[in-house]
Amino acid sequence: MIRSALAVVAGILVLTVASFAIEAAANPLAMKLFPHALPNDSAMNLNVPLKLFTLVYTLLCVAAGGYVTAWIARRAQVRHAVIMGTIEAIFTVAAMMALPGHAPLWSWVAGIVLIIPAAWFGGMLRANRS
Numbered sequence: 001m002i003r004s005a006l007a008v009v010a011g012i013l014v015l016t017v018a019s020f021a022i023e024a025a026a027n028p029l030a031m032k033l034f035p036h037a038l039p040n041d042s043a044m045n046l047n048v049p050l051k052l053f054t055l056v057y058t059l060l061c062v063a064a065g066g067y068v069t070a071w072i073a074r075r076a077q078v079r080h081a082v083i084m085g086t087i088e089a090i091f092t093v094a095a096m097m098a099l100p101g102h103a104p105l106w107s108w109v110a111g112i113v114l115i116i117p118a119a120w121f122g123g124m125l126r127a128n129r130s
Contacts (some may be wrong), residue, residue: 011069011084019061066122082125085116
């Protein structure tokens with residue numbers, strides 16, 4: 001039971017740290033490379049290509065979190081990864097409600113819908129390796 005909880009927490013930690021690290025590097029770089037299209041944070045929140053890039057790297061981070069969750073869980077690996085993805089989807093719904101203007105609605109919804117499949121994919125990758 002403790003190993004299961006630790007596996008899920010570790011997966012969420014991995015995806016959160018990885019996602020924020022990429023965002024911390026990518027956002028200033030994007031603003032520097034495209035100063036006319038991205039003059040400030042508000043412009044970044046409305047830029048569709050940047051939001052798609054954000055969605056892709058976030059889903060890759062969720063898949064990495066699912067992989068780590070499955071690796072630590074050892075048994076019922078995919079189930080643990082899906083539980084981790086479900087918890088992350090709930091966190092994302094809470095963030096969407098707390099930060100309604102932070103991103104377009106389509107971006108929030110796409111993320112919420114794809115989080116569990118991404119976590120499942122990461123869990124499946126690990127389960128197939130063992």
